[in-house]
Amino acid sequence: MNEMLKNSLRLGPDGRGRFGEFGGRFVAETLMPLILELEAAYEAAKADPSFQRDIDYYLKHYVGRPSAMWFAERLTRKLGGAKIYFKRDELNHTGAHKINNCIGQILLARRMGKTRIIAETGAGQHGVATATVCALFGLPCTIYMGAVDIERQQPNVFRMKLLGAEVQAVTSGAATLKDAMNDAMRDWVANVRDTFYIIGTAAGPHPYPAMVRDFQSVIGVEARAQMLEAEGRLPDVAVAAIGGGSNAIGLFHPFLDDPTVRLIGVEAAGHGLDSGEHAASLARGRPGVLHGNRTYLLQDADGQIIEAHSISAGLDYPGIGPEHAWLHDIGRVEYVAATDTEALHAVQLCTGCEGIIPALEPAHALAHVAKIAPAMNPDSIVLMNLCGRGDKDLATIAAHLGVRL
Amino acid sequence: MSRIAARFAALKAAERAGLITFVEAYDPDRATSLALLRGMVAQGADIIEVGVPFTDPMADGPTIQAAGRRALNAGATLAGVLGLVEEFRRDNDHTPIVLMGYLNPFLAYGVARFAADAARIGVDGVIIVDLPTEEADVLLPTLAAHQIDLIRLVAPTTSDERLPYVLAGSSGFVYYVSITGITGTRTASAEDLARDIPRIRRMTDLPIAVGFGVRTPAQASVVARHADAAVVASALIDRLAADLDAQGRVGEATIDKILDDVGALARAMRDARVAA
Numbered sequence: 001m002n003e004m005l006k007n008s009l010r011l012g013p014d015g016r017g018r019f020g021e022f023g024g025r026f027v028a029e030t031l032m033p034l035i036l037e038l039e040a041a042y043e044a045a046k047a048d049p050s051f052q053r054d055i056d057y058y059l060k061h062y063v064g065r066p067s068a069m070w071f072a073e074r075l076t077r078k079l080g081g082a083k084i085y086f087k088r089d090e091l092n093h094t095g096a097h098k099i100n101n102c103i104g105q106i107l108l109a110r111r112m113g114k115t116r117i118i119a120e121t122g123a124g125q126h127g128v129a130t131a132t133v134c135a136l137f138g139l140p141c142t143i144y145m146g147a148v149d150i151e152r153q154q155p156n157v158f159r160m161k162l163l164g165a166e167v168q169a170v171t172s173g174a175a176t177l178k179d180a181m182n183d184a185m186r187d188w189v190a191n192v193r194d195t196f197y198i199i200g201t202a203a204g205p206h207p208y209p210a211m212v213r214d215f216q217s218v219i220g221v222e223a224r225a226q227m228l229e230a231e232g233r234l235p236d237v238a239v240a241a242i243g244g245g246s247n248a249i250g251l252f253h254p255f256l257d258d259p260t261v262r263l264i265g266v267e268a269a270g271h272g273l274d275s276g277e278h279a280a281s282l283a284r285g286r287p288g289v290l291h292g293n294r295t296y297l298l299q300d301a302d303g304q305i306i307e308a309h310s311i312s313a314g315l316d317y318p319g320i321g322p323e324h325a326w327l328h329d330i331g332r333v334e335y336v337a338a339t340d341t342e343a344l345h346a347v348q349l350c351t352g353c354e355g356i357i358p359a360l361e362p363a364h365a366l367a368h369v370a371k372i373a374p375a376m377n378p379d380s381i382v383l384m385n386l387c388g389r390g391d392k393d394l395a396t397i398a399a400h401l402g403v404r405l
Numbered sequence: 406m407s408r409i410a411a412r413f414a415a416l417k418a419a420e421r422a423g424l425i426t427f428v429e430a431y432d433p434d435r436a437t438s439l440a441l442l443r444g445m446v447a448q449g450a451d452i453i454e455v456g457v458p459f460t461d462p463m464a465d466g467p468t469i470q471a472a473g474r475r476a477l478n479a480g481a482t483l484a485g486v487l488g489l490v491e492e493f494r495r496d497n498d499h500t501p502i503v504l505m506g507y508l509n510p511f512l513a514y515g516v517a518r519f520a521a522d523a524a525r526i527g528v529d530g531v532i533i534v535d536l537p538t539e540e541a542d543v544l545l546p547t548l549a550a551h552q553i554d555l556i557r558l559v560a561p562t563t564s565d566e567r568l569p570y571v572l573a574g575s576s577g578f579v580y581y582v583s584i585t586g587i588t589g590t591r592t593a594s595a596e597d598l599a600r601d602i603p604r605i606r607r608m609t610d611l612p613i614a615v616g617f618g619v620r621t622p623a624q625a626s627v628v629a630r631h632a633d634a635a636v637v638a639s640a641l642i643d644r645l646a647a648d649l650d651a652q653g654r655v656g657e658a659t660i661d662k663i664l665d666d667v668g669a670l671a672r673a674m675r676d677a678r679v680a681a
Contacts, residue, residue: 024540031562192585
């Protein structure tokens, strides 16, 4: 038993919140006591069976879990290789995987007696999910969103407002996800007593990366069981898109100790990895400290953070969750990249073959599936996390296809 | 004795509290920063904090965020900031200089290289906003080996139980972040300080400086009655920012206006304990 435990890749982080040399708690002293309080509250909640029962209740009856697993038969035939399955987290209430984590964190916030919620959002999916659970539980919430993202994600901005959230436009920096996270942390430091910060991705100071992963692991846990039921075996490859990395770690984590399952994370290559305009922090970044954790970052020689670029607002972030940084360094997960153009083609491919309009984020994962599946044996299986639906991206997609809505 | 310890010993002997002023390096250009460093000493600043610009200053309010952007646009780097201090040191060997910033530029520079260069140039202390005690081991042993103080931040949220942990192994002075919030926003009241400063005093013999939200001579003199030093930053940067022309350059009189403010702060602090 001890030998098995020692060999598991699923035990992180350590007591300092680190995955190997990544992670940690690099926050101002004002926040440090809160981070420690949050960690203790989360550990207590995990040990309390009623907490998981509550999560399961809301995931089943409110979110609509388990999400379906779909054999994409026409797409499989078209690509002419491996069998392709979609884990359909785009069918969740609010249209993406983000709500899995929001249910967990808001239940924790309630346990801790917090009365106000804040969050950052890029594409608006996490903001919408947060605003949704705040409406459900009657808590006031403020969502920080970059002014640039507000411009390109108008439908989600209106959704959040309709749900009762206050949407704060962030104009500092490049006015995207990174800057929204800065302003959310500034709000938190000024409202430490009553406010709970629901971070949307598997990054930030410990315990967030572990906590978000735990709440998102329902994706991989379900997919593993569904795959065993459908095919009687595990997939050969599991693929997910990566911005901060929450949907990917949610899919990968339950498979980390299955050496036959190749895990592939797809970063956003924007206009190309060598264009200087991308969001591929593993492919083109190096380790540093931002937003409370040590991880791979897009940064210049002087340690200044470089703005990311992606057609997908949800991937437009210059860092990545620390567990991914570690999985990259130990080689357990392969990290590749797909460009804006490849993602747009993947949207059309998926929509035409399967009648599913994917969000631009999972379209990056699909773009990579389309690259590898044709060369694979027809008996082999690729599982892809279709983590969000494309409704929010219609304007962006239309604009790139030259259509005015 | 280090410059910081010597300065606080002198302040204690003179029975007054110190004025710590802040300059965001390269805001809006290097020459202005150098003129401010020199002029602030002449106007009575006891210690100077030099801000190391960073793209993502998470603990700073709009004023210092904007200053950081101007500085980065002017080409600020940590190497450049060290060069600025080096030039200041050519004709000032007594005023303590403390660098304040965020961890990543220091990591990018290289911790060992930074400590060696900073010690050679005459940097006396470092405040890293996003480096709590839990993570201090990335920097502390290397800085200590070069006799550079890693100055700890204590916040209103730091409990009595946590204080000894935060203060263990600290040197130089203790920087009390007097409000829960970002720089340049709220101000702690005299009642707040009367409650908070003795709480820290019981746990350490180090001098205590109060920062975040100290803006006016009146506020500085309140701090002087409770703590060993007051840090003024955003108010001075606001003065600079208000005086920039359309091209973002300082005007003829900008530096004098800022230095006049420093003089008024210094006088208020010198008079504070006499008045009390």
